[in-house]
Amino acid sequence: MLDKTSTAPEAERLLGWYDRHHRDLPWRVSPPMRARGVKADPYHVWLSEVMLQQTTVAAVKPYFAKFLALWPGVNDLATARSEDVMAAWAGLGYYARARNLKKCAEAVAAEHGGRFPATEAGLKxxxxxxxxxxxxxxxxxxxxxxxxxxxxxxxxxSRLYAISDPLPGSKPAMKAKVAALTPQERPGDFAQAMMDLGATICTPKRPACALCPFREDCRALAVGDPEHYPVKAAKKAKPVRRAAAFVAVSPQRRMLLQRRPDKGLLGGMTQVPVTDFTSRRDGATSPDAAPFPAGWQPRGTVVHIFTHFELRVDVYRAGVAERAVEDGWWEPLDNLAAQALPSVMKKIIETAIVSTPDPTQGHAQ
DNA sequence: GAGTCGTGGCG
DNA sequence: TCGCCAAGACT
Known part of the structure; x- marks a missing residue:
């Protein structure tokens, strides 16, 4: 049984490796700075961790800088306009994160005096x-x-202990292993070291085991094939869904935009009028589904891969006179960049405005 | 527990 | 080219 006040030798080795090989990241306080008593800013840590959920470091960096410039503290974010937050998040994906980010900032400001709870339970x-x-x-x-x-x-x-039970079922057992390894001293550096090791040495493909501080401890390496771990449950095939999108542009150089409902796919984000993404019918779409009759011209098909389905959107464009619409507004083309447009909508608009229809692509199969 | 929820880069 | 997946949360 491990003494709670001592540090496991594996943890010592990992922290030593981290001191020499840690990555310098904008939201991180490096070990030398920590040794001088510099504390990590909870707002910076929280903001980066939310952005990093299922998202690469490279993708997060510019968004992290933008958010800090716009909202330097949690109280600034709490009082920001939701539309501005969603627009700033546009392109980063998983938009429920942005909605919850705003809610969380408001809760911290209103219920915790502008300071994040200092415990795991309070944070959760x-x-x-x-x-x-x-x-x-x-x-x-x-x-x-x-x-x-x-x-x-x-x-x-999973590699260190050669855990062959598949995820996610093996997760509790793995968490127990992590808990046993986590030191009382420098737990934050230990966590970041584990993640740096996974990102730079213990990679999914071709891990650099010769450089690993765990090379003498690793059961998977001893057995011979670390790349085989972790074992994961088989995943299901992605269904294909179809939709049609309608890009309406007026002589005043404005485009008809709408706001999607807050819940569900792309919740709270901006879109051009589209048919719903749940239709699974095969074959061609038609401009009959447009919000109003116009000279809708087919402009091509956008293919976009979501996490659990593939979407094929037939894009139509028409020049139309501005008219009153039940939901939506006419946005100047020069101001599209400031909108909360997810990537799939940017692709659709790009296809409608710029590209030429490809006769070999297109609607019907 | 199994589905839902984005995006872009890489081997 | 295409499957894989990257510092997951919520229902």
Whole structure:
């Protein structure tokens, strides 16, 4: 049984490796700075962790900088306009994160005096903060020895102990292993070290085991094939869904836009009029589904891959006189960049405005 | 527990 | 080219 006050030798090796090979990231306080007493800003840690959920470091960096410039503190974000937050998040994906980010900032400002709770349990009670983010913020910003488990840690742990039971079923057992390894001293650096190791050494493909601080400990390496881990349950095939999109442009150079409902796919984001994405009918779409009759011209098909389905959108364009619409508004083309347009909508607009229809592509199969 | 929920980069 | 997946949360 491990003494709670001592640090496991594996953790010592990992922290030593982290001191030499840690990544410098905009939201991170490096080990030398921490040694001088510099604390991580809980707002920075929380903001980066939410952005990093299922998202790469490279994708997050510019968004993190933009958010800090627009809203330097959690109270600024709490009083921001929701539309501005959604527009700033546009392109980063998983838009429920942005809605919950705003809710969380409001809760911190209103219910916690503008300071994040310093415990894992207190953090987890906030919107958009689950098991991982609560543990990460608690460990990194508040030095709480919380067991941080993300995809990187799952990969490292599954290899270190050669866990052959498939995820997600094996997750509780893995978390117990992490908890046993997490040191009382420097728990935040330990968590970040595990993730850096997973991102740079213990990678999904071709891990650099010769450079790994766990190379003498790793059961999977001893057996011979670390790349085989972690074992995951088989995944289902993506269904294909079809839709039609209608890009209406007026002589005043304005485009008809709408706001999607707050819940569900692309919730709260901006769109051009589209048929729903749930229709699974095969074959061609038609301009009959447009919000109003006009000279709708086919402009091509946009294919966009979501997490659990593939969407093929036939794009139609028409020049139309501006008219009153039940839901929606006419937005100047020069101001489209400031809208909360998800990537699939930018593709659709691009296809409608710029590209030439390709006779070999298109609607019907 | 199994579905839902984006996007872009990479081997 | 295309499947895989990257610091998950919520229902």
């Amino acid at each position: 009670a906030l919107p958009g903060i689950g098991d991982y983010t609560a543990a990460a913020v608690a460990a990194i910003a508040f030095d709480e020895p919380a067991a941080v488990m993300d995809g990187n840690v799952e990969r490292v742990i």
